Amino acid sequence: MNELLPEALPAGTRLDTWEVDERAGYGTYGAVYRAHRVGQTEGPPVALKLARYPDDPRFNREAELLTRIRHPGVPRLLGRGTWTGGPGRATHPYLVMQWVEGLPLYDCAKKQPLTPRQMLRLLAQVARALEATHACRGLHRDLKGDNILVTPGGRAFLMDFGCGTWAGAPPLTEGVLAPGTRNYRSPQALRFPGHHRHAFAPRYRATPADDVYALGVTAYRLCTGVYPFLAGNDERGTLKGLVPPGRLTPLAPTLEALILRMLSDKPQDRGSAAELAAAMETMAATFDTEPDTSGAPPSEPVSLDRPAVLSEGTAPSISELHPGEVWPWAVLPLAIGFLVLLLGNLRVEELGSSPSTLQDGGTRGVADTAVEELPASVTRAPKPRGLSLDMPKEPLLGQRRPPCPPPEISIRGGCWVPMRGNPPCEEGAYAWKDACYYPVSSPQRPSTSDNP
Template sequence: MEELISEALPDGSRVGPWRIEGRAGYGTYGAVYRAHRVGRICPRSVALKLARYPNDLRFEREAELLERVRHANVPRLLGHGTWRAGPQGEAHPYVVMQWVEGVRLYQWNKERLRTAREVLRVLAQVARALEATHMRGGLHRDVKGENVLVSPEGHASLMDFGCGTWEGAAPLTGGILAPGTKAYRSPEALRFHWNHRNEADAHYQATPADDVYALGVTAYRLCTGIYPPPATEPSGVGEDERETQEVKKPPSQVRPLVPALEQLILRMLRDNPKERGRAGELAAEMEALAERAGAEADEPMNPNHSSVPSEITGRPVSVQREWGGWPVALVLVAVGLLLWGSGSLNTGRRVAPASRMTEGGTGGVADAAVEALPVSSAAREPEPSGLNLDMLKEPLPGQRRPPCPRFQISIQGGCWLEVPQSSPPCGESYYEWKGACYSPVAAPPRPRTSDPQ
């Protein structure tokens, strides 16, 4: 009998009392299946999230957090357990949740021109979900548009609590920062990461203000189509500090926006965590504004009125300065190093054969601990494969050795550049080290000692 693989179960498979109907999503640590309870006359579909790796404690913690957070804008926990597979009978945990119909937030915004009133109502629901989470001592830690589903009726659900935690819970992952998505991280989190980047035992303690900041990034991108600038940048004064990167382009300078909505977004993106407001306060303001706003709130927000590209694809200025002055030959050497390193791919885990992985997966997983619940009607976007290149024990051939110039970091005897707006899983092109992704720096060419004959 063919051995079953947790991330590629065929239709009809049994997982505890649940029968698989089909796979709906795939992420770094788990696969999401549409399923139903065996033996029911008219069974309802559920979302069953099954761990790729045995004994993954993230699933137990997610189940505990969902059990604590019972709210209309959070999927309801229906059960959890373990599924055993393989000759050793390895136990793969799973959680079962309410099936949520809808599309991801950014896709919802692309379906047709949305109004400020619609946006406010949806964001208020997400804020209410965060309020319920925070009131019970929990944190989501991966708030972003890809983790919000909106139903055809406009009901928003905050999904994927796989990165979540609660007060007093034991940490499950190493590294300075917990799993999350770098573009949504708060200034205080990035500063902590920068200031403690060389400390093996440093660990950032997230707060509700981190979730609020991520909601602000989500709102900014929802209304403008682009991300705000990174929350911090390396200081021009010293390498041991990080200065706050101000929102130099308010949302209304990218696309026309109701002033009150813009002020709420900028408030959530403030550098001082205490000035952002609590999730419940923000939800109440959004709800009140949606009710009292005038006719301008019913005008469609024009997604094409923009003087900037729809996505940020360039690197922060500091990294552009580092690479921009290199000769083309050195850039090619760096690319060659990356290609050479891809041969050292080490996932540390079994991956299903390509012939059995018929789906590309759902989008927006980034470095979330597990995939969000399935989306029934959204066009799926590409996602990271979930693979990692582990940091090498010694430098690559041709890699620069310390002392490393400014903006480069010495790791395992070589010089590396942190990859902006990228977090583990780093894919097949970059190497993971302490919760961040890095690319190797090629050694500068040696000066010629004689002229060619």
């Protein structure tokens, strides 16, 4: 046993009072195992996350944060300890958490198209989990679709607090930005390195507004099937030209306003997690009269026929969603006025999310942190002429290249999403052969929370 690697423990390996069933996956910093308490094979399984590196302080910080959060949408911390082994007989910390059986959010929507009511309820549950995190002065710092699991009963769990922190916690990384996933970083985080390149040891300090922005990116992708592409991006993270989600897929105006609020350039305009959760719950109630074609009971947001079962070395993959499969056209005039007033004024200029069609990574149960990656460099976007942009002869800076998954198509060496309507195109779109298109950004390399 002493020669075993922490990411390769066989079934039957014991760590104190816990016994390994199988490996669920691993990332840069930890391996996650499905396990059970010794002698209790009939009981519910647990997620055991074992550090790959000796005495990794990330595990203590994650455990301390989880002990502060009390919410049904956040996995419970059940125990912690150390395992001594490996070639150097070093001490590796581990955490034991509630096992969550389910599918990642985007996979759930792909498996069974969700109604607006179901989507809003799931997003509201995530917002409530964020509310509880922020209430204890904590931050998640890596909220994304793959860190949200939907159970067979339709409950959304916010997973992977490996990037999380709380007020007063000592920093563990020396970089400008804490580990995270670039697609979901706020404008302030993306611009910070460029604005402080000459400062001595600069460090960006995330706030609850950063988590809210990541929730907005998640909602945008859930609705449209793609990440928000922002034209005019450069290496410093200065991004402009957010494409409203309603231009890519039919969307209720109130829902679009909510998403744009979360993606506002100004942190104070995004609202708190509690305010957004209340707005989502109110909006979901206005959809209670819509036809529900999913077959799910009215009391449940979604029901999965067969939940994902994790096996060694595998992880669910994320497929691009077809916009028409996600959101039916739904407009409720009586609710629009009330909810627009509730959402307040929106500012969407100069948003700073890094676009991508990256497939999010992560292990089930508990996942590891991700690291910052730089975008690919290709040719820059041409200058717009009025509201229309000419189709470039080469891919844009950071644009995805073929093969292009549906609903994207390949044009002149780049991937594009067709939009409704004909030229003259709306601002940020490109005209080509009597149609309008939005570019899709280049996928980043998988994050360190990806499974092998």
